[in-house]
Amino acid sequence: MTDDIARPIPSSIDETVELLEQQDYLADRRLATVIFLSLRMRRPLFLEGEAGVGKTEIAKTLSRALGRPLIRLQCYEGLDVSSAVYEWNYAAQMLEIRLAEATGIQDRQRLETDIFSERHLIRRPVLQALGQAGMPAPVFLIDELDRTDEAFEAFLLEVLSDFQVTIPELGTIKATEPPIVIITTNRTREIHDALKRRCLYHWVDYPNAAQELEIIRRKVPGCNAALSQQVVAYVQKLRTLDLFKSPGVAETIDWATALTELDRIALDPETIADTLGTLLKYQDDIARLQGGEGERVLSEVKADLRVAG
Template identity: 50%
Template sequence: MTWFASPADASTRLHDVGYLADPATSTTSFLAGALEKPLLVEGPAGVGKTELAKAVARATGADLVRLQCYEGLDEARALYEWNYKKQLLRIQASHTQSGGDETWDQTHDDIFTEEFLLTRPLLTAIRREEPTVLLIDEVDKTDIEVEGLLLEVLSDFQVTIPELGTVSAVRRPFVVLTSNASRELSEAVKRRCLYLHLDYPDAEREREIVASQVPGLDDQVTRQLVATIARLRELELKKAPSIAESVDWARTLVALEIGDLDDTAIADTLGVILKHRSDHDRAVKELKLVRR
């Protein structure tokens, strides 16, 4: 499968499904498909890293398989595990039927089969014959040991199951890894990937994004919103407003029929974009807002 015919094709098709990609994003997305290499997308939270993987799936008609990373993630949750309860029931049933004469080799061959295998996201994506986008989300949240689980998948697109052998991809998935850069990823993982850094967009691009997602918002209000978001991102906040929160704020203003984003309107709707009390207090102080 050819994921995208060219960077221009990637830009057009991503735009058609609601993702406004800059030239670097379009080019790297095209290359990830053409070279069949995983794409590592790094940047602050809320700049569209996860959404890029979803947009690629929508634009190409592929299914999305997502591995959400977190501290404590292990092989059983990322690759596969055996259905131990079902295996135990089979052992008990076989023991009863054979009167205890069945050997361990016979039992072993009976319970370590596809029937008892529980596939997790990595193995699921590897085994799929249909076009698949594999999203490994927030990989920097895992322990560094987990990266070792990814190396075989990212280099050879295969998984080794001791009891069954090696499972190789029939059709290589389009792989997107995202990272908020909370820790440095290993060079071994980076070496296997193309790299794309996403940051908050400039004012003009953010206006385009908001206008495309919320066409009912007045252009002047859109400009006021984007300017306010930019001011907030310059403050030392616990969590700066993301692009998704800019869009949510725009939808809020449309729902409230606000035609002018003045200080009162900002103060009344801050909860849409700022989710920490300390951030609220800092915004009110720095923007000189008056609480009602």
């Protein structure tokens, strides 16, 4: 939710770090720097990284922090212009044609102008992101761009180059103020260089143990300190294994929340086996950790924490 009062862009990297931290998003200096530059230079920000590391959350955080509406385009295979940009309200257009026939209107040019007017235009996310008069420029999240095809990428070039869209029946609609554009990809395929060149780039990596522990402290305040340390240490250890899909930060938060709901104060093999479905999302990975591998990891985690503590 935003209050529709756009707040100023931060004037320094330190201000950017503080702005994000106020929204409980912990960004390292490199990430804060590229966000700051993207905002100041009005360039799209291209974020790559594994699923669950917090790429999408950056757009949501900026929306809250800057008081801008969030427009989200969730990408998927087969995404086309009618779903992403605009389409005509055909039912309303047909009704207008029927009314014109009933009242005997013969001026075809006037009728065509009426049915292809703004009032019959359905704005999809791309067109919404170009803004409307009197509204602050939004944060435009193009999420998981790698799920679309190259044809849709090519279409986005016009949008990202000039922040405009051409509608044959209406002409060119151009943003009065460019939106704040965040593009995310899980790198399931490579994105064309022509699109990347229009953006600033950053690889969002998994947080280190200290950062992830602070995230748990903020996001799951009911999780006791000892359990939080064990959870983070266990997840960090899992990321060193050859799993089909390593757990992201979102899964760490879910696991800590689940364990808190179960009133657990420490990890044990039975609890881990019972709750792995909140942490891992593939049966092969779960089966591997429900056996001796899971107990071995837990033993290592407890040994490491004893040495550190």
